Amino acid sequence: MDFSLISNNLLSAPILFFFLGVLSVAVKSNLNFPQPFPKILSLYLLFAIGFKGGIKLSAGSLDFQITMTLLAAVILSFLIPVFAFFILRMKLDVYNASAIAATYGSISAVTFLTATSFLSHINISFGGYLVAAMALMESPAIISGIMLLRFNTKMSNLSFSWSEVLKDAFLNGSVFLLLGSLLIGWVVGKERALPLEMFYDGLFNGILTIFLLDMGIVAAQRISDIRNSGFFLLLFGTLLPLVNFFIGLGLSLLLNLSQGDAFMFCVLAASASYIAVPAAMRISIPEANPSLYVSMSLAITFPFNIIVGLPLYYYIIGLVY
DSSP states (O other), rough: OOOOHHHHHHSSSSHHHHHHHHHHHHTTTOOOTTTTHHHHHHHHHHHHHHHHHHHHHHTSOOOHHHHHHHHHHHHHHHHHHHHHHHHHHHHHHHHHHHHHHHHHOOOOOHHHHHHHHHHTTOOOOOHHHHHHHHHHHHHHHHHHOOOOOHHHHHHHOOOOOOHHHHHHHSOOOHHHHHHHHHHHHHHHHHHHGGGGIIIIIIHHHHHHHHHHHHHHOOOOOOOHHTTTHHHHHHHHHHHHHHHHHHHHHHHHHHHHHOHHHHHHHHHHHHHOOOOOHHHHHHHHHSOOOOHHHHHIIIIIIIEEEEEEHHHHHHHHHHHOO
């Protein structure tokens, strides 16, 4: 393996600032970002990646390959929770297994954003339609998790509204902003977006770096929750992304995706949600423990993916391609 990929990733400013956030918690520094600053950063990043994706999409057309890739992304998001659920049931009750399974069927927008930065450093491009795939993969996992719970337990003791669940799945703020920005970028096109280029493109890496600093702080604060959960969940949080990556790679080959598109598709498959799905799970599965499904995706899978996963995935894809 070319370890320069790992070293270059580890020595990039966004990753180093992530470690700085982790270190601040370890040494008990009072470094902290007051609300709503982290929320503003996340909204900007979602807007920027959606808008840029729409502009890229406007330059091409929605052909058969793109349509099939989007369909494959939706199906993958729906099916990953199914086999994840049965693995988790070996150690967990049906409520926590359903919530965690849904979390791993969905995606991490920040992992996707970090992957775009990773590709830009090595001058590899990818199709803007994958931003649409990212947005479309949020909702199916939520619905899949609810269905798994419904099929595996009596629902009489659960008080929630399916309309609220579906509303949260499809009109979740992050999904809505991503799809809305994507659509606007597609309508506007590259030429009419030039006045905004410095805002949505020039500031992107800087905002991402600050955001990862905050993510490092939050992830380090969640480590204690995972430490109390045992070795099984730690193993699950690192091995399932690898399994999902290889599933994504197989689909990428079947879909004949380019190397950059295959990488981003696999990153989507390997990531786990810690924003949209946990918000939905609190409504739909209140019996599940949020410290498990939030902490696993944020304190285990997210750091694993951005530190080790991205260069490893790219290296394996490079070998195959």
